[in-house]
Amino acid sequence: MSATSITADKISDSGKDDVLKFTKFYYHFPVPFVIYADFECFLEKSDADHSVMHVPSGFCALMVSIFEEHDYKLHCYSGKNVMDEFYNYMNQEEQRIRTILNQNNAMIELTEDQNICHKIATVCGTCKKEFTAINFKMRHHCHVTGRYIGQVCQSCNLQLKCRTWNNEFFVPCFFHNSSAYDSHLIIKYLHKKESKITVTPSNTEQSIGFG
């Protein structure tokens, strides 16, 4: 349970379970890919009923990644069938990301400094709990690059993985003014494609999302 989701009326009596703890240690594992996107539209007026349609004229998407070689990839499109182009772009990126994150490369040998730091560490770099005979010290490494990340306990090592959403890798995509504008274009289009849409309504953290 995150601290922000606890309300005053749920806090226990003094002395009984009254310590708030952060437990979702898998959130320490950075999201490896994020997309920032925005649509542009032109207004199409109808003389018949005086209505105005917002018709997409293009989009721009910026891929940001923790992996240097995949970081800051810009994709811009302007022309016809914008939503089809966006859908194709997202599908291609999804497949590309899946291939990258499905790698399971062995750990690269630690440098001398890394070996020393690992050896003298007495607490987990993530949950800060002390290493014990039953909660071993482990070498946490990136399965894509093979690079050593740090010392973690056995429990954290099992949790620190790429997050998934509907059995696919979780890749957040942020839109400028999404809830008020871009999401209308996307959801209408996905509805036509008969895609399954999962919606996260506006919550206490003022976050709105769909996937």
Ligand SMILES: [Zn+2]
């Ligand atoms: Zn730990």
